[in-house]
Every structure is written in C-alpha cells, then in structure tokens.
Amino acid sequence: MSHELANSADCLAAPVDTSSVSPLPPRRRVLAVLSALMGFASISTDLYLPAMPAMGRDFGADPGSIELTVSGFLIGFSLGQLFWGPVGDRYGRRLPVAVGLLLFVIGSAGCAMSGSAAEMILWRVVQAIGACSGVVLARAMVRDLYEGSRAAQMLSILITIMAVAPLLGPIVGGQILAIAGWRSIFWVLVAVGLATLAALFTVPETLPAERRNKNSITDAVLGYGKLLANRRLLGFAAAGGFFYAGIYAYIAGTPFAYIDYYHVPAGLYGVLFALGIVGIMVTNMVNSRLVTRLGSTTILRFGTFGAMASGFAILVAGATGWGGLWALTTLLFVFVSWSGLIVANSIGGALQDFPEQAGAVSALVGAIHYGSGIAGSAAVSALADGTPWALTLVIGVAGIGSFGSLVLVAPGRRLDLASL
Template sequence: MRVLAILGLLMAFASISTDLYLPALPAMAATLHASAGMMELTISGYLVGFSPGQLLWGPVSDRRGRRQPIAIGLVMFIAGSAGCALSTSAPMLVAFRAVQAVGACASVVLARAMVRDLYAGPVAAQMMSKLMTVMAIAPLIGPSVGGAILHVASWRVVFWTLVGVGLATLAALYTLPETLPQERRNREPLRRAWATYGSLVGHKRLVGYAGAGGFFYGATFAYIAGSPFAYISYHHVSPQFYGALFGAGIVGIMVMNQVNTRLIPRIGSDRLMRAATLVAALAGLILAVDAWTNFGGLAGLVVPVFVMVSTSGMIIANSIAGALGLFPEVAGSVSALVGAAQYGTGIVGSLLVGAFANGTPSPMGFVIAAMNVCAALCAVLLVRTGATHRDGG
C-alpha cells in the first residue's frame, strides 16, 4: 500500500504542477500585465518541457534504474517551482514552467515504467487504474487548495507550496525500492537506446495506443487552458466555485477508474478503451455546439465536460498498459514515447485554445471536439486492426 501511494504521488506530478495554480491564472494575468492568451502559454510552456523531457528520462532509466533519474528530476522540479514563484514577467514564468516540467516528467514517466517492472498483462492495467485513482486526488483537491491559498495569500504562495511538495516527495522516494535490478537493465549505449524510438513508432498498434491517449490529452489540456477563462471570466464564477466544478470531473475519473478495474477481466482493456473514446468524442461534439450557441449557459459546458473528463478513467490507464505490454524489455522507452505523444498533443490543444481565444468558450469547445474524434479514430482503427488473440481486445 505504501509503494502504491508513492507511485500514485509520482504519477500525480503532472496534475499537481498545473491544477494547483489554475484558479490563479486571472490574478496572475493582472499582476504580470499579461493577456489571457499569454497566461495560457504558461500551460503550453510547461508541456513543451514535459513532452520531449520524457524522451530523455526513458532510455536513461532503462540503463541506470528508476530511482536516480526520478531524484534528479525532483531537484529540477523544485528549482523550477521556486523560479515560478520569483517571476516578474509572463515570459520569465513560462520559462521556469518549462524547467519545472522537465523535472516533473521524470516522476510521471518512470512511475509508469515501475508499474510495468512489477506487473504484467491485465494485472498491469488494473494496477494502472488503481494508481490513477490515487493520483486523481491531486487534481480533485488541487484547484480547491489553490483557490483557498488565493483567498489568504498571493499566487506566488501557490508555487512555494509546490516547492514543499517536491521536497516531501524527494524524501519519500528513498523509502521506495528500486524496481529494475541490474540484470534487467539495458546495456546498450544511450545513443543506440534513443534510436529505439524509430522502431517503436513504426508499430501500428503502439501508434494506436499512443494516439488514443495522446489526442485525449490534447482535449484535456484544451479544457485545462480554456476553462479558467470560460468559467471565471465569461460565466463569472468564483475561483472557489471553479475549483469545485473542476473537482467534480475528477470524481468522475475516480469512479470510472474503479469501474474499469472491475470490468477489465470480463470485457478486456482494449474494448473498454475503444468504447470510452467514442463516448468522449460524442461529449466533445455536444460541448462544441453548446459553446458556440451558448445553449444551456454554464451547465451546457459543465455537463459534457464532466462526461468527457470521466472517460479518462478508461482511456488513459488502458492505453498506457496496452502500450507497455507490447515491449516490456524497454518499458522506460515505451512509457516515455507514449507520454511524449500525450503531452505533445496536449501542447497543440492548449496552444490552439490560446491562439483562437476570443473571449468566449467556443475555441475550447471546438478543440476538445476535434481532439476526441481523433482519439476515437486511433482506438477504433489502429488498435483493432493490429490486435492479436493474446490481448483480449
């Protein structure tokens, strides 16, 4: 249970790094004299560091083990968080967010690899769902904690809080055993290990898993980038109520993670992933129409977003477990490649929302719809086409 909790905390770093400060975006824009589009770049800048950073940590961990790279990443995360707290301009904040991200991604990508070190097959998918339930606590309480901090202090205190989280996690890491023993490590030179990515991207089924999770992340980060302004600025909700609305979606994720864990032995992780991407695509299309026409007002955004976000409980865990199961001998590299695809598409999603920002929720709605349709196409066409009798898909 202790190992599960620490792995969940490590996997939560992507959420911790962003969700805690979301309610502060409008206040940060005012303090730093920046536009809404510029402040949304603090999310894109984070993803610019987070996505390719994973490609660095994956092969390093296959060669050197998991704990040491995570520790180095946590030190970078702490330094980046302190830099964010001390920033005096929006470009400076964006730059330190990228540093923060390169460090944080080590925790996320290598925690996934550690799950594959310890478990295989359907059990790995079930464990991934359980871990996502644990890690969902961070985005569930993150915006609410961020809103509470804003109620009594400035937005800079939010980033000092992240410094404290990083230090506490670094201490907890040294109670975690190394999961990749010497005899299972990749002995190839790092330059050759990085060349492995070329062969991996030629595997159709792996591309299907990466695409399903990646495009869904594009939709998710479009929501993360656009919702503070859609809810707080456009629909005039308080930062505290925004935190509650954001948290409702996380409850949906937690519930669906538990459902996913129970259904995997009977239905199969691939079938569950495909069904969930189709539901997310439908919810995204409804959201786009509601955002464009203002049908239903705030509820017209909140309801389809809740449905879409909840499907994460079946899409992300199953797509990651499916991809890791294809190449267990280079789990770190596969985890890094899948993670880079996820957050790379997240960059595109958040950038598109910022680029087309017009003071309404429409850009957010259309980007979410397009990304979810692409996720469904990857899950239905590529994973099904490449399926074998061994996967239960």
C-alpha cells in the same frame, strides 16, 4: 519475468516475477510513493493557479505573459519525458527519478525567487523537466511489476488517487496565498519535492541490472522512430493522445465559455470543474474493478466509443445552441468522465509489448499525450470567436480521433458496436 507478452491486452495478466528485485515494502507504501510521483504534473500547476493575478501584479506583467508559465511547463514536461525514459531503461528507475526530483526542487526554488515573468518561465521549464521524470518512470515501474490488464488496473488506481490533487490544489494554493503570499506556494513545492525524494528511497529498485537496456542513450533516443513504426503502440498512444487534446481543449475553453459567454460566476465555475474531476475518479475506480475481467483493450474500445458519441453530441450542441449552458456542461461532464476508461488503458496497452523498453515507451506515450494536449488547447485559442463553438469543435474531432485510432490496434478488424 517473461520477455514476451501475450499479443492481446484482453488476456488476464498475473503479477510479474520480481524475485531478482529487493522485496517490496507494503503495497500501500508503494502506491503512495508512485501516486506522489505521478501527481507532480498536477501539483506543479494547480497549486499556484489562484496566485497568477498576484504574480502578474508583482512582475508588472500582462496576463498573457503569466499564462506562458503554464505553456512553458507543458512544453518542458512533454519533451523532458523523451529524455528520462531511455535513461530509466539504462540506469534503473530510482536514480533518474532522484535526479529529476532534485531538478524539480531547484526549479521550484528558482520560481520562488524570480523577479520577472521571463525568469519565472525559465524556472518553470526546469521544474517541468524534473517533475516529468517521476511521472514517466512511475508508469514504467508499474510495468516492471505488472503485465497487461493488471498493469492497467494499477494505473487506474494510481490515477484515481492522484486525481485528488486537481480538486485540492487550487483550494490549498489559495489559502497559502492568503496567509503567506504567492512565493510561499513554490517553497511548499520545494518541501514536497524533498519529502518525495526521501520517500523514494523506501521503495526498492524495480528494474534489476540484468533487465536494463544496454544501448547508449543516443541509440535509445533514435529508437523512438522504430517504436513509432509499431502500429499497435501508435494506436494505443493516439487513442489517449486525441482524448488528451479534448481534455486540454476543455481546460482552456471552459473558463471563457462558462464565465464570459454564459455569465457563470467564477466561484460556480470551480464547482463545475471539480465535478469533471469527480467523474474521472469514479470511472477510474470502475476501470480498476473491471479491467482484469474484461481486458484493457475491450474497455478502451468502449471508452473511446463513448468519447466519440459524447464529443459528437457536444459538437451538435455547440453548433445549434441546443440546451444552452446546462446541456453543454452535462455533455462535457460525460466526455471528461470517459478519461477513466481511456487513459490508463491507453498507457497500459502501449507498454504491454515492450518490457525491456518500458521507460522509453512510457516517455513516448507521455510526450504524445501531453503534446496532443498542447495542440488541443492551442486550437481552441486559435479558433476562438467569443462563443463555445471552438471548444465544441475541437472536442468533437478529438472524440472521433480517439475511437478511430484503435483501427491501428487491430488492423483489419471493424471497430463497430459489435466489437465493444
């Protein structure tokens, strides 16, 4: 594979030469394994959401303590990626993912046997550190095999497949809870981790020894500073990061805006939330079809412009109360749906110039994305006043920031309608 990529993600990219790597198994099997790895972030939380009240009752803990099991997971997941990326660049992809999956299994078993909220939070951090290895290195494996727009296309396909997890997770988790109790949910995650570990070894190593980073892990971690100094990488990462801030503001703020403020029944809230996931799946499918023709940077510009426009409309609706519930839900659906044109192209664009550091770059981008998500959800909580205003403010700012970040991708170019 060439060590130098085209300077623009708008170039049509061919699959990378993998002659030095073991022949790949059928494409569907590779997609299935990579999708499973990338889906660990979703299944680790979505499956147990319906059980959170039952867990609180068993532990005698208040809702805030149980909610920290989600926050603890996100913190571990965000920071853990910064470790696994350089490890994957130095030692290959499969071994670090396997170790991470074992940590995930241990963490899930610890959650199942926890006797208090504090224990649960601790084991959730362990679970997250293990889970993020698969997510960050699955993205790097895509970069090992594909370049530029083709890599963004494959990421879109994977994200579309893994989007099924948020749709089915709460439903399946609710059924497990009703039949066998909340601890069984975590034993199911143990089984999922072991099954994925077995499936991992049906996919060959994608990073041959001669292409691995020979620097020490310490040097690689210190190298994050140099990566952050790259304007293009930072622009791509920030475009997705701002958008993630808006998405996590949506996740944190809509239950209160819909249920408490607009008095939407809890059952209907689940339907409204699922519509957003469907929108994400549709736009990811659109992206996978168009990205190799139009280029990932062009589509990213269009997607971030759409996020800015819909975010501004959401901000106006929140400030004026215009349109009430249905205007807010419609505009939020539009904002969330831009994910399919933003996330994969943000990751693909950041990865394109660093074939030898794909793991570290994937980790850095993932940490920026999830770290921004934590900031977005925290901002909604800090600014909450009992109305949808905080939610709409954070999403409005996030949309503007996502589009504005692309100034770093193309210094000196005007990012106006003519460039879309």
